[in-house]
Amino acid sequence: MKKFINDPVNLTAELLEGLEIAHGDKIAVQSEKLVVRATPKDKSKVALLTLGGAGHEPALSGFVGEGMLDVSVVGDIFAAPGPPKVLEAMRLLNRDAGILFVVLNHAGDVMSANMAMEMAEKEGIKVKMILTHEDIAPGADTPVEDRRGLVGCIPLYKIAGAAAESGKGLDEVYEIAERFNNNMATLAVAMNSATHPSTGDVLFDLADDEMEIGMGQHGEAGTGSTKILSADRTAEVMINSLASAINAKKGDKVMVILNGAGGTTLMELFIVLRGVKKVLDDKGIVIVASKVAELLTVQEMAGFQMFIAKMDDDLLDLWSAPADSPYMTVR
Amino acid sequence: MILSAVARIRENHEILSRLDSATGDGDHGTTMLRAMKAAEDTIKDNPDEKTSDLLYKIGWGIMSADGGSTGPLLGSFFMGMSEAVDGVSEFDSSAVAEMIIAGAGKMHKQSRAQVGDKTMMDAMLPAVDALRAADKGATVQEILKQAAKAASDGADATKDMKAKFGRARNLGDRVIGHKDPGSVSISLIFQGFYESFTN
Numbered sequence: 001m002k003k004f005i006n007d008p009v010n011l012t013a014e015l016l017e018g019l020e021i022a023h024g025d026k027i028a029v030q031s032e033k034l035v036v037r038a039t040p041k042d043k044s045k046v047a048l049l050t051l052g053g054a055g056h057e058p059a060l061s062g063f064v065g066e067g068m069l070d071v072s073v074v075g076d077i078f079a080a081p082g083p084p085k086v087l088e089a090m091r092l093l094n095r096d097a098g099i100l101f102v103v104l105n106h107a108g109d110v111m112s113a114n115m116a117m118e119m120a121e122k123e124g125i126k127v128k129m130i131l132t133h134e135d136i137a138p139g140a141d142t143p144v145e146d147r148r149g150l151v152g153c154i155p156l157y158k159i160a161g162a163a164a165e166s167g168k169g170l171d172e173v174y175e176i177a178e179r180f181n182n183n184m185a186t187l188a189v190a191m192n193s194a195t196h197p198s199t200g201d202v203l204f205d206l207a208d209d210e211m212e213i214g215m216g217q218h219g220e221a222g223t224g225s226t227k228i229l230s231a232d233r234t235a236e237v238m239i240n241s242l243a244s245a246i247n248a249k250k251g252d253k254v255m256v257i258l259n260g261a262g263g264t265t266l267m268e269l270f271i272v273l274r275g276v277k278k279v280l281d282d283k284g285i286v287i288v289a290s291k292v293a294e295l296l297t298v299q300e301m302a303g304f305q306m307f308i309a310k311m312d313d314d315l316l317d318l319w320s321a322p323a324d325s326p327y328m329t330v331r
Numbered sequence: 332m333i334l335s336a337v338a339r340i341r342e343n344h345e346i347l348s349r350l351d352s353a354t355g356d357g358d359h360g361t362t363m364l365r366a367m368k369a370a371e372d373t374i375k376d377n378p379d380e381k382t383s384d385l386l387y388k389i390g391w392g393i394m395s396a397d398g399g400s401t402g403p404l405l406g407s408f409f410m411g412m413s414e415a416v417d418g419v420s421e422f423d424s425s426a427v428a429e430m431i432i433a434g435a436g437k438m439h440k441q442s443r444a445q446v447g448d449k450t451m452m453d454a455m456l457p458a459v460d461a462l463r464a465a466d467k468g469a470t471v472q473e474i475l476k477q478a479a480k481a482a483s484d485g486a487d488a489t490k491d492m493k494a495k496f497g498r499a500r501n502l503g504d505r506v507i508g509h510k511d512p513g514s515v516s517i518s519l520i521f522q523g524f525y526e527s528f529t530n
Contacts, residue, residue, distance in 0.1 A: 033397070053399070078356055079399035082406070084391060107497045108399030111441050115394070115403050146500075199348060201357040218356055220501030 001200040008198045012054045012076055019061060023326040026065045033085045034092070035061035035072040046164040046173045047071070047093040048157060049127075050102045051086050051109055053078045055197065056217065058327035059296035063154060065325025068161040077198050078218045080108030086116035090125050098126035098170035100160055100177065104149030105133040106218075128174050132156060134184045134307075136245045137214030137222050148216055150186040151259040151296045151305045155319065158328065162321035176318070184309035185245040187238050188222065190215035192263060192302035203301070213238065217261075217298050217305075231268065235275030235306075242308040243285060250284035255319065257290065257307035262297035264304050276306070289319050295327070333374060333389065336523030337367040343519055350512035354449075354499040359512040362398035366405055369396045382422075386413035400497060401513065404438050404451060411437025424471045428462040431478070431524075435459045446485070448495035449506065453488060454517035457481040475525040482521040486514040 005011060016029045030036050041047065047070040052060045055077040064072050071089045075081035093099050103113040113129060120127050132149035160177040168176070190212045193202045203219030206212060211229070214222025229237065239256075248254055256276060258269045269292045280287060288311050296305070311319075323330045340347075340363050348360030369392035377385055390409030394402045415433030419426050435455050444450040446457065461481035465474040489511040494500045499511070 075397045075399070076362075077358070079358065079362065079397060080402075081397045082394040082402040084395040085397070108401075108403070111400050111403040112394075115407075115441070196356050196358065198361065199352070199357040201352050203356060216498075216501055218498060220498055221503055221505065222501075 001195045001197070003195070003197055005197055011197055012074060015054060015057065016061075016074065019057075019326070023062075026324060026326055027061070030092075031085070031088060033074045033081055034089050035064050035074060036092070037064055037066070037070055039066075041066070041070055041165070043095045044097055045167060046097045046170050047095060047099045048102065048161055048164055049073070049089055049093055049099050050104075050153065050157065051075070051081050051113060052104060053080055053108075055299060056296050058294070059151075059154065062327035063157050063325045065323065065328075067165045067321060067323030067330070068157045068325045068328065075108075077196065080106065080112045083112050083115035083119065086112055087119050090116060090120045090127055091123070094125045096126065098128065100164065100170065100173050101127050101129045102153055102156060102160070102177070103129055103131050104153050105131055105145070106148060126170070128170055130174060130177050130181060132181055134181070134186045135216070136185045136187050136241060137216070140245070148220070150188065150217055151257060151307050152181075152184045152186050152309070154295045154328070155184070155255060155257065155307070155309060156180055158323060158330075159315060159318045161323060162318040165321070176314075180309060180315060183246050184307065185242045186305050186307045187213065187242055188215050188217070188261070188303060188305040189213045189234060189238065190222070190261070190301060190303035191228070193219065194262065194299035194301035197299065203298075211303075215303065217296065219298070219301075231271045232275040232278070235272045236279050238306045239276045239279045239308070242306060243280070243283065246308060246310055248283070248285050248308070248310065251286075253286045253288040253311045253316075254280070255289040255307075255309045255311050256280075256287050257295070257305075258292045259296055259305040259307060260292075260294040261301040261303040261305065262294060263300040263302035266292065269304060272304070272306075288316055332524050332527040333370055335527035336520040337371050339519040339523035339526070340364065340367045340516065343515075347512045347516060350510055350515060353509035354494065354502065354506040354511060356498065359401065359516070362396070362401045363516050365396040366393045366398055366401060369393050370409075382419070383413045383417040386410070386416065403441055404513075407441050408434040408438040408455075411435065422471070424465070424469055424474050425467075427471050428465065428474055432459050432462055442496070444496050447492060449489045449492040449499065449511045449514070450494070450496050451511070451513035451517045453492075453511060454482040454485040454514040454521070457485040458517070458521055472525070472528040475521070475528060479518070479521040479525040482518040486510055486518040489514045
């Protein structure tokens with residue numbers, strides 16, 4: 001395994017130390033596993049909380065900051081943090097305005113979140129949970145419980161974060177987030193595997209001439225491997241599925257994100273985006289917001305997640321509202 | 332009893348990780364090591380704690396070890412056991428059985444998996460059945476022996492199953508031929524419980 005690490009046992013602790021050094025103006029690490037805003041938000045506003053394993057940097061903690069997350073609870077590499085730290089974060093953020101708790105659908109995260117929610121309820125902490133599950137790889141008829149939450153959480157943090165920052169109440173922030181949540185879709189593609197930094201194991205196998213559409217962000221199997229397609233053909237196949245998944249029609253406005261998995265160049269992502277726009281132009285679907293970046297990576301995995309969401313003027317205003325986090329800033 | 336389970340896991344953690352490489356991301360062994368260390372530290376730090384509080388603290392400590400779904404599941408097992416022994420002073424075979432059954436019940440609520448889904452429950456539920464079916468007059472050692480055997484057989488049976496839960500679920504047929512590491516961990520824990528009464 002060729003990585004710049006020390007003893008794998010200290011991975012998360014050391015990466016968080018480095019994160020705090022790099023972005024101490026915006027975030028701080030508290031209680032070893034909580035990434036919090038350096039300057040907390042006013043208590044009169046709804047707070048945003050999330051949890052997730054490390055190893056996906058800059059996600060999730062890179063999005064703590066003004067106009068986005070208030071606290072990110074960090075677990076071990078690719079492993080959800082336990083209920084105790086989540087409850088600690090809820091107690092820290094406890095306020096009359098309430099907390100919006102964004103959870104990505106993965107078994108460990110959901111278990112931990114549910115247990116923390118139970119305990120929070122007993123303590124009278126006002127918190128509403130929203131579960132993201134926008135992965136369309138398992139197929140159109142798959143129930144929500146079986147769909148993973150992928151990069152869609154990041155634009156959701158931005159949109160809900162803007163709503164919270166503007167002073168909207170918890171019910172309204174939740175309603176806006178849920179609306180966005182129910183009209184977004186992600187599909188991933190993998191070209192080359194990554195190694196798990198703790199174990200040194202390769203996450204999955206792919207032949208030199210193969211790619212796999214639908215792979216999860218810990219190497220979970222997708223729809224099966226296929227021969228490598230051109231960028232245009234890959235873009236076409238993926239955006240067709242995605243547009244269909246959110247029922248995007250002629251005249252609709254959408255957000256498109258190409259999220260690099262860590263081992264794919266921006267060069268490739270720009271070429272793919274060009275292919276995506278061609279298909280959407282043909283369909284008369286308008287891209288009103290886009291982003292090409294590494295937001296939620298999978299170590300050095302080659303591949304990307306393609307994301308689409310239906311937009312309206314209100315959502316666009318929230319997406320464009322000011323935010324200041326280490327890896328997403330809007331002026 | 333618990334320290335014996337800790338020892339069993341310690342001895343076998345590499346096997347657990349190897350199984351998890353085939354069915355997940357390869358970290359189950361190290362996760363269990365952390366969970367068991369948390370349990371051991373809790374026991375060391377609370378020498379005079381009454382049993383029910385100790386079991387609760389162990390459960391909470393395991394959950395603090397940040398082990399994905401392993402933490403909440405195993406932690407619930409100990410918390411469930413803690414609830415069952417509140418006020419119990421005599422740990423005869425009936426009390427021990429009740430304790431473990433309660434722990435399994437709390438864990439099952441989090442897990443929602445059944446036998447055949449290729450999870451920890453494939454070892455846990457048969458162990459519970461063995462405890463329920465045990466002779467009224469059997470000793471603690473005897474019932475734990477039967478539970479350990481049932482758990483071990485249950486874990487073995489997971490070898491050719493497809494996974495219905497967790498990360499392994501997304502691997503389809505690739506997990507066939509490999510036992511579920513979580514079920515092996517549960518089996519080792521029961522082995523540890525039994526062995527603590529034979530030394």
